[in-house]
Amino acid sequence: MxxxxxxxxxxxxxxxxxxxxxxxxxxxxxxxxxxxxxxxxxxxxxxxxxxxxxxxxxxxxxxxxxxxxxxxxxxxxxxxxxxxxxxxxxxxxxxxxxxxxxxxxxxxxxxxxxxxxxxxxxxxxxxxxxxxxxKQNTITFFAPGSYEIKKEPDKKYLAFVTLENVGHLTLPDEKYNLKDENVTRPISYASNEFVGDTGHFSFDSGMVAVIQSKD
Amino acid sequence: MxxxxxxxxxxxxxxxxxxxxxxxxxxxxxxxxxxxxxxxxxxxxxxxxxxxxxxxxxxxxxxxxxxxxxxxxxxxxxxxxxxxxxxxxxxxxxxxxxxxxxxxxxxxxxxxxxxxxxxxxxxxxxxxxxxxxxKQNTITFFAPGSYEIKKEPDKKYLAFVTLENVGHLTLPDEKYNLKDENVTRPISYASNEFVGDTGHFSFDSGMVAVIQSKD
The missing domain is CATH 3.40.50.10240 (Thiamin pyrophosphokinase, catalytic domain)
Incomplete structure (x- = not known):
């Protein structure tokens, strides 16, 4: 890459x-x-x-x-x-x-x-x-779809951030889960965490930012 | 107050x-x-x-x-x-x-x-x-209406930030003006400035944050 x-x-x-x-x-x-x-x-x-x-x-x-x-x-x-x-x-x-x-x-x-x-x-x-x-954050952006993301070794926290209306947001295997959530305003779902070294998520409309961070 | x-x-x-x-x-x-x-x-x-x-x-x-x-x-x-x-x-x-x-x-x-x-x-x-x-920013929030705001003496920059859809945003007397702008996504109109010690603005739907800041 x-x-x-x-x-x-x-x-x-x-x-x-x-x-x-x-x-x-x-x-x-x-x-x-x-x-x-x-x-x-x-x-x-x-x-x-x-x-x-x-x-x-x-x-x-x-x-x-x-x-x-x-x-x-x-x-x-x-x-x-x-x-x-x-x-x-x-x-x-x-x-x-x-x-x-x-x-x-x-x-x-x-x-x-x-x-x-x-x-x-x-x-x-x-x-x-x-x-x-x-120093403490990596922000990436995602279009609608299904994704597998990898934990950055030096980061502890994982956040899913809806930048606009987001349809059917699903976090199936993180510490805190969501299922088919329709999010109608910007929300920072902060302080989530990976359970293992990878996590999955999906949504079908809007844009989502993923922030990996540490204290 | x-x-x-x-x-x-x-x-x-x-x-x-x-x-x-x-x-x-x-x-x-x-x-x-x-x-x-x-x-x-x-x-x-x-x-x-x-x-x-x-x-x-x-x-x-x-x-x-x-x-x-x-x-x-x-x-x-x-x-x-x-x-x-x-x-x-x-x-x-x-x-x-x-x-x-x-x-x-x-x-x-x-x-x-x-x-x-x-x-x-x-x-x-x-x-x-x-x-x-x-250290560098003061953020305030406004519901729809017409406002006069005051320049903070130690701040140079003025930003109007639409947090959601905002209707008829009007900045009549700042360094950069807007007239009846319908804003359909979050935008940070950064690096504006007061012309004098006060400025006016108005909008009729949504929520606007005003950020006064300095370098």
């Missing part, structure tokens, strides 16, 4: 240890301040995207001298920098997975915009390829 | 400076590990709520000796500790505002469960009294 990584400009305190240690492998796209942070880790991103209005003149100069492909957006735009980066990542590159770091913590209006991006018609079909990763 | 404060057990790194400095005044309810943190700041909460399964035996003993009203929930329950605490706060006490601290950062399944609580039929009518406060 091939991964393309995005680094958004959220607080570094939310980074998973692996990223802090510079041990997330693969190609990168830098988003706004994320680009500068990648360069400081010795990583040159394929593309740098953003309005870069949070960078000083010297920082912007460094970015421009290091990265060959820069997409500088105007600050007053309808899309967020992260949306622009996801569009570039999905349309111009062929990877199985898009792992987004730095999109959590800090400003919650940003986090929610990022989290709900997968509900936009233009991104919806790509949702199953998008993953948000931070 | 009278305030009742809730302290949930989220990471202390997300606390606003005022809370870290012990300068949030008023009565408190402690939720799970939040109770212990209140006691360590010299604050005895009116009530301590939770399953307390994250506390050591010694820590639990301390809580039990200090707080006269303890509601110990069973760990395997349908409600989160925060939901239990909000129910007690709303049903047993009369305050104009319920300010919730420690409900952001850390596990995102917890944050989303807390954030969406206001959509539950039993809490919906109380949503305008509930507020989430952390």
């Amino acid at each position: 091939t991964h393309l990584n995005l680094l958004v400009g959220g607080p570094t305190s939310e980074w998973p240890d692996q990223l802090t240690a510079g041990k997330v492998f693969g190609d990168w796209i830098g988003v706004d301040r994320g680009t500068l942070r990648l360069l400081k880790m010795g990583i040159t991103p394929l593309v740098a995207i953003g309005d870069f209005d949070s960078l000083s003149a010297d920082e912007l100069k460094l970015v421009k001298s290091a990265v060959s492909d820069i997409r500088q957006a105007v600050p007053e735009k309808d899309e967020t920098d992260t949306q622009l980066a996801v569009t570039v990542a999905l349309h111009e590159y062929q990877y199985d997975r898009l792992d987004i770091y730095g999109a959590t913590g800090g400003r919650l209006d940003h986090f929610l915009a990022n989290f709900w991006m997968v509900l936009e018609p233009r991104y919806r079909q790509y949702a199953p390829r998008i993953r948000f990763i931070d | 009278t305030h009742l404060n809730l302290l949930v057990g989220g990471p202390t790194s997300e606390w606003p400076d005022q809370l870290t400095a012990g300068k949030v005044f008023g009565d408190w309810i402690g939720v799970d590990r939040g109770t212990l943190r209140l006691l360590k700041m010299g604050i005895t909460p009116l009530v301590a709520i939770g399953d307390f399964d994250s506390l050591s035996a010694d820590e639990l003993k301390l809580v039990k000796s200090a707080v006269s009203d303890i509601r110990q929930a069973v760990p395997e329950k349908d409600e989160t500790d925060t939901q239990l605490a909000v129910t007690v706060a709303l049903h047993e006490y009369q305050y104009d505002r319920l300010d919730i601290y420690g409900a952001t950062g850390g596990r995102l399944d917890h944050f989303l469960a807390n954030f969406w609580m206001v959509l539950e039929p039993r809490y919906r009518q109380y949503a305008p009294r509930i507020r989430f406060i952390d």
Whole structure:
């Protein structure tokens, strides 16, 4: 499975240890301040995207001298920098997975915009390829269907999160079960757990996020 | 305006400076590990709520000796500790505002469960009294109507967040405007700003959260 990584400009305190240690492998796209942070880790991103209005003149100069492909957006735009980066990542590159770091913590209006991006018609079909990763959480997205998911060794908790109306949600073999639940508003079914190393679930309409997390 | 404060057990790194400095005044309810943190700041909460399964035996003993009203929930329950605490706060006490601290950062399944609580039929009518406060964000909730809101002096950004279908959302005098927008899915209209010290908005169905934030 091939991964393309995005680094958004959220607080570094939310980074998973692996990223802090510079041990997330693969190609990168830098988003706004994320680009500068990648360069400081010795990583040159394929593309740098953003309005870069949070960078000083010297920082912007460094970015421009290091990265060959820069997409500088105007600050007053309808899309967020992260949306622009996801569009570039999905349309111009062929990877199985898009792992987004730095999109959590800090400003919650940003986090929610990022989290709900997968509900936009233009991104919806790509949702199953998008993953948000931070220090305590991995978020993945699912279209209607039946799935087997694997426990991440370092995570304890499992949550099923309905992003919209979800039909016949069934959790047959987790610690807490659901059967054919029709969920008519967003709910975070938090603090569930795997019983073994894998779990199954299914639903037939809407979109579900799965969050594996630890304290 | 009278305030009742809730302290949930989220990471202390997300606390606003005022809370870290012990300068949030008023009565408190402690939720799970939040109770212990209140006691360590010299604050005895009116009530301590939770399953307390994250506390050591010694820590639990301390809580039990200090707080006269303890509601110990069973760990395997349908409600989160925060939901239990909000129910007690709303049903047993009369305050104009319920300010919730420690409900952001850390596990995102917890944050989303807390954030969406206001959509539950039993809490919906109380949503305008509930507020989430952390280091960078203040979240308030609005039922359909017309409002004037005030800029918080230390915040730069203003976001309008539709939690469900929202009818005729109008932002007449902010930096970025909307007119009679019918919003059919959750959207975080992030990075808006006040033009002056106040702003107006209106909508006629659904629920809207307003987030004031800073970098």
